[in-house]
Amino acid sequence: MRSLYLLLSLVVVAVSPSTVPTSYEGAQVWRITPPTLDIIGKIKKIGALFELDFWKDPSAIGRPVDFLVPAKKAGDIRDFLSREGITDYKVYIEDVQALLDDHKSAYEKPRERSATRDVSSFDYSVYHTVDEIYEWIDMVDSEYPFATKRQYGVTYEGRPMYVLEFKKTSSDPKPIIFVDALIHCREWISTASLLFIFKEMLQNPTYSHMMDEADWYFVPMINIDGYDETWNGDRLWRKTVSTGASSLCRGVDGNRNWDSHWSEDGASPLPCSYTYHGPTPASESEVRNLADLILSFGFGNISAYVTTHSYTQLILYPYGWSTQLTPDDQILNDTGRMMSEAIEAVHGMYYTWGPAAEGIYVTSGATDDWTYDEAGVKMSYTFELRDLGQYGFLLPADQIIPNGEEFLAGLEVLKNFVVDDFNP
Known part of the structure; x- marks a missing residue:
């Protein structure tokens, strides 16, 4: 299974030029708070198998682990967690694409630009290119x-x-x-x-x-x-x-x-x-x-x-x-x-x-x-x-x-x- 996911990820990267905005339609962020070292080990195993993007790495007992779950992998990841006896997890961010859309609408708001702009008038309340x-x-x-x-x-x-x-x-x-x-x-x-x-x-x-x-x-x-x-x-x-x-x-x-x-x-x-x-x-x-x-x-x-x-x-x-x-x-x-x-x-x-x-x-x-x-x-x-x-x-x-x-x-x-x- 790991080889299959690695191959798919290679294909996706190969055909996805960086100039095309990446979609996270249906993607979520899941959170697991590991109660034991054994569970931490299993989370790392899942991460390697599915090439997961950990937003918060598996690190210590009681410290939350966040990871991005692409829509196409959600069922397989859920089944794997179940087989490993991990049932205590939650969807922490329900809709990554919606969050991205909200984020984008905010950072793309019109910026005032003028030839006289200086350090004082630079807008420190927005993200900059x-x-x-x-x-x-x-x-x-x-x-x-x-x-x-x-x-x-x-x-x-x-x-x-x-x-x-x-x-x-x-x-x-x-x-x-x-x-x-x-x-x-x-x-x-x-x-x-x-x-x-x-x-x-x-x-x-x-x-x-x-x-x-x-x-x-x-x-x-x-x-x-x-x-x-x-x-x-x-x-x-x-x-x-x-x-x-x-x-x-x-x-x-x-x-x-x-x-x-x-x-x-x-x-x-x-x-x-x-x-x-x-x-x-x-x-x-x-x-x-x-x-x-x-x-x-x-x-x-x-x-x-x-x-x-x-x-x-x-x-x-x-x-x-x-x-x-x-x-x-x-x-x-x-x-x-x-x-x-x-x-x-x-x-x-x-x-x-x-x-x-x-x-x-x-x-x-x-x-x-x-x-x-x-x-x-x-x-x-x-x-x-x-x-x-x-x-x-x-x-x-x-x-x-x-x-x-x-x-x-x-x-x-x-x-x-x-x-x-x-x-x-």
């Missing part, structure tokens, strides 16, 4: 003398990759904080919330200390090709868009492609899998170029790194590849707790924190493990933003600014820690 985010980068670069746009590579399809450098003049060295977004391109809230956050740091006197006391580097879009795909083709596309010579399935999971315990547990060797780790470590130009940029700072010279994802409201830190704790586990845990408390104080949203593999799920080839081990960044975190599954990757735009406000509170805690801990 690739070109609009490029526009924002240019505006920041032109309006602020201490902000510099730097190209550090090109994507698979040839789009320029930019980092924004924020360095206010100072007689003393300052800690460096690096923030990225959109390595998983369907996670739109990651970039949207950070555009708002950096606007606040630039323009709101309450947060001016954040750029006064630290140098910031911000990559608004890593997987730019994939992000364009989510606007013009498949809104739920996750991976890069590269095409391997030996596969009809496009793309690699960029957050399984880093050269840190690459191809171990938590990543798939199957090119059609949503967690495909790629043919080699850093095979993707998006990952390779970013890695080169990070290494250009020198080992240990970046004080903190935050890679931004959604959803599930988590603050994770190394290791993801193993339950082995890092030598910095206590300080990472303490700071994670303080960030979670600061976030909750803003709008009451609770973020769970902890080492990725021990408390959440095993992931190999991930950004934060690589930055910790290979770039010497002690304070390496993955933030999983809103929500807990009601909308998943299709978070309504009216949550962008509230999510940005609470995420900013967490980043402020992190900044305060690295400033106090800084010893040049």
